[in-house]
Structure formats: structure tokens, C-alpha cells
Amino acid sequence: MKKCILGSQHNSLAGDAALPRYRAQYFMRWCMQSLLAALLFTHTSLFAADMPDWVFAPIQLNTSRVVFAGAGESYEAAQLNALATLMTQLSSQVQTKQDLTLSKQAGQSQHSFTEHTAVQTLTLDINGLEVVQQYQHAGEFAIQLSVTRQALERTLLDRITEQTQLAAPHPQPKSTILWALQNKSRIAQAQRYERALAGLKYDTHTQRQQLQQQSQLANRALQNAGIRIIHPHDLQSLAAALAKQFPSSTDEHFWLKVEQRSFTAKSSQNLLHRLVVNLSLLDAQQPFSPYLNQEVTVIGAGRTADAAAQDAQRKLLDYVSQDLSVWFFD
Secondary structure (H helix, E strand, O other): OEEEEOOOOOOOOOOOOHHHHHHHHHHHHHHHHHHHHHHHHHHHHHHHHHOOHHHOOOOEEOOOEEEEEEEEOOHHHHHHHHHHHHHHHHHHOOOEEEEEEEEEEOOEEEEEEEEEEOOOOOOOOOOOOEEEEEEEEOOEEEEEEEEEHHHHHHHHHHHHHHHHOOOOOOOOHHHHHHHHHHHHHHHHHHHHHHHHHHHOOOOOHHHHHHHHHHHHHHHHHHHOOOEEEEOOHHHHHHHHHHHOOOOOOOOOOEEEEEEEEEEEEEOOOOEEEEEEEEEEEEEOOOOOOEEEEEEEEEEEEEOOHHHHHHHHHHHHHHHHOOOHHHHOOO
16 A cells, blocks of 8 residues: 655842942843733734624534634634534533542442543544634634534544444454554544533433444554554654654564665655655564555655655654554555
């Protein structure tokens, strides 16, 4: 499989004689800091005053519709931010982290916990969005959107079902490891969709249980999994980025063999540097059977050869730092 990414402290004072000068300097510094703070506050206040109140209002939920808003540098960005805000507010209503402390007193188990709201941004495409109102001022855009509750629930449920209906992995340990690597982030995303759907008061008990089972299976599979990165010495940076993506353990199940080739060329305005990386996932035991092969190509551009090479290297590291389900298993 081939991928290609194109681009472009003050000193101590001696004697009382220094005190007046020190006080004057301190007073001037305090004045400047106060002025700067006032200017920043005024700028923020003016910006907030320029925007209509509905931009900062929480989402509105009723029996039939959901109304929400967002702002950005364009109407498209404002809509994306509005959708992100919608998902964040819905999911954060039910997403909590519990610090659980167990103690035994008089033979009874007592539970005490502290709840911390964990806000995570979650976006998705929703059919049937309607624009309620728009606003533009000084390069800032705002938009208020509306969607039927039924359409939003259906969209979220469809995304969750895509994951819950996924076939279970083969019970063979190595197959389970690969399944876990491919689906761990997808499961986490589906769980966030489930929390957002629950925020709409939709009964998600069955879906929550299914996703919890998948999450537990993935965590168990990766707990002691080991994938060794095999690479030439000059690919240390790439190997370090890949090592963050794959589990490590003394019990090696796979080897990931990394090879890289580079090419240079010229365009009308820039020098080009192309990197071709071959990744081979092999069984760590004889006969070292291949499980997966992936090829990634990035092209960097710059005024000089070094600039082009650095641009290509940056794009490569950015690309392999994405979730594995995006580029390694697709």
C-alpha cells in the first residue's frame, strides 16, 4: 500500500540612597504593566462586546431540535467549531473521571470519589443542518445552527454502530494484537460518540457495554505486546516517532522493519526532496512471515536542498504521528 504527501530579579540595594531610585523604577514598571493589562482587557472586552450573545450561549436542547453556535476565521471554520462545541458540551455532560477510594469500616465497603469533568473535542458530519443566523465583524465570523434531535441521534447512533458491529478478532494472540492496534482509537472515538448520545438522554446502555468489552479486549491484547523497530542508524528520528505508536515489551511478537530512500529534483521555483519509506511488519519468530507492508511517500520543497530535505522530514514525522488506523492499517 502506498501513500504520498505533497507540500510546501533585582540586584540588592546598597544604602538608603538607592531607595528613591528603586521606588521610582518600581512605580514606572507597575504603571507599564497595569497599562498593558488594561489594554489587553479592553481588547478582549471589545471583541466579546462585538459578538452577539447567542455566540457564547450554551447549546439549546428541546424535544425536537438542537441549536448551537460557533465562531471562527470563516463561516466554514465557524461551522466546524460549532459542531465541535456541540459534541464537547454533550459528551462532557456525562464524561467524568472518578477518583475512587475504598476503605473498610465495620465490615462495610465505603466508596468516596471526586468527579472531574473531562472535556474532549469531537466533531462529525450531520445531515440536515440549518443556518439560524450569521454574523461577521472585523474578520471574525459566527454562525448559529439548528438540527432536529432525531437527525443528530441517528448520526451518532450510526457512528457507534459502525464500531459495535465490527467482527471480533481471531482468538490467535497476534491477530488480536493487530486488531487492537487498528481499533483502539476507533473504540475510544465511538465511546465519545456514545457519551454525546447519552447527553441527549438516549438509552445507550447496550452500546456502552459493547464498547467497554471491545476496549477491555484491546487493552489486554496490548498490555504485554511487543513490536521491535528495526532501522538503520540514520533513521533514529523516524524510529523514535514510530516507537510512540507501537507497544514495546521484552516479549516480542512482531518486528517492524523500516527502510528509506530519498530522491531530489527541481521545480520552477523550488528544490524538491522526496522520501520513500517502506515499512514491513514481520513475525518475530521464524520463518519471519510478513503480516503487512506499507509504503509512505512525502515530498518536501525549499529554496535550498537542506530546506527541502527538512521540509520532507517534518512532513514524514507529522504523518506517522497520526493514529495508526489513519495511515498504517487503511
